[in-house]
Amino acid sequence: MLLIRCPYCEEERPELEFRNAGEAHIARSPNIASESDDDFEKFFFIRSNPKGIIYERWRHMHGCARFFNAVRDTVSDRFLMTYKAGEPKPVKLPGAAK
């Protein structure tokens, strides 16, 4: 089971309190109805699914219930950092090997 640091509660809590909410930093178009089929497919279905560093959303379902973002290595499952929703995608990653 993962230990996840909620950036709002500012503590590590067990994974059971959280729900993974998929890849982060995928912006929904404000005019979703006028999106082309290609763009809608990219937004809705296509995922980067990286073997390595992933940017993903989590929700602290059974805690503060808020969404936040995390950076994790999908090979080791180790979290590099978590940050609040709306904050920019971090450029520098603490302790990242690659």
Added chain:
Amino acid sequence: MKKYSVFAIAREAMRGHKGWEEQWSSPEPKKEYDVIIVGAGGHGLATAYYLATVHGVTNVAVLEKGWLGGGNTGRNTTIIRSNYLYDESAGIYDHALKLWDGLSQELNYNVMYSPRGVMMLAHNIHDIQVLKRHVHANRLNGIDNEWLTPEQAKEFCPPLNISRNARYPVMGASLQRRGGTARHDAVAWGYARGASARGVHIIQNCEVTGVKRAPNGAVTGVETTRGFIGARKVGVVAAGHSSVIMNMAGVRMPLESYPLQALVSEPVKPVVPCVVMSNTVHAYISQSDKGELVIGAGTDQYVSYSQTGGLHILQHTLDAICEMFPIFTRMKMLRSWGGIVDVTPDRSPILAKTPVPGLYVNCGWGTGGFKATPGSGHVFAHTIAKDDPHPINAPFTIERFRTGRLIDEAAAAAVAH
């Protein structure tokens, strides 16, 4: 290839078993092949086998980064069934089921296909409605499936708890009698032996690190840890790593890879005569011929390539097993493991040509690919050899995520995840 038979066993017994030959050879890779298959799991090896036997394409290499059948082929719970809701799914899974019947004879290799019946339990009114809908849909597609009362379910599987006092009482079950299990390793070995005997090169410990394309976009070969290998046709059958390989060719996929776990108990005398699945309490169980209970758990909730999963996932499944079978509450578990499954948004596979000329993909089998191994290999070989999909896999395109013509088994609850 020497034929396996009772006479071969007798002959070898007389001369100290010195005449058995290697089941497949391990040649050095050539500079170029007609077709390269990436991934020597069941689906990849079956593809190579049918390319050789059905289409006469024998200048084929199957590249495997680890060892043959060491990925999800060796990690699944070996359940075979075809009771899927939609016509497209019924078509491909029943195509596979028909090939399972007679596969041992065709391969001259005992894959231990055992049609012992797959029973799916209903625990509430909604389950009853969904499973009955499946029974009717399957029958319209010519697939056997029948409805059982709780008493009939217990008669078919005596250790099942059908007490009304259970937290999730059994209210009925659907039964596909042609469903069952097979020996997963033997499937990979049997296809490998058959393909190798017809000239297919199986190259293990050879990881694909890049996909080379010509200026016009067409595939020209793959970079590997053992050097460049040329081919004008490349079939990607890499399960959880399919999107990684496809990215090397510049194709982004509608896939996410998750850990899926399974576990086995200590071996005991025969007690579970069939496969029992329950989507509502989330567990499935069968008993191997060695006597181990083989139990499948769910996926973890996050993308991972770690081949391990959270212990709470196993615990959740064992809670359900103990609820369904109180007889097993003191059973000891021997081993657990994880595999990486590639899941599509509609939970149906992708077996198709790709936007890249000469590149084909067979992926997205998610949590239930083993059952489809023969059918998948058969129609994928057709797709590669003819550069055109077989009618059975024609609906399973990549483009369906753009056109919206999904095969939405995800909402159909035939899939246990």
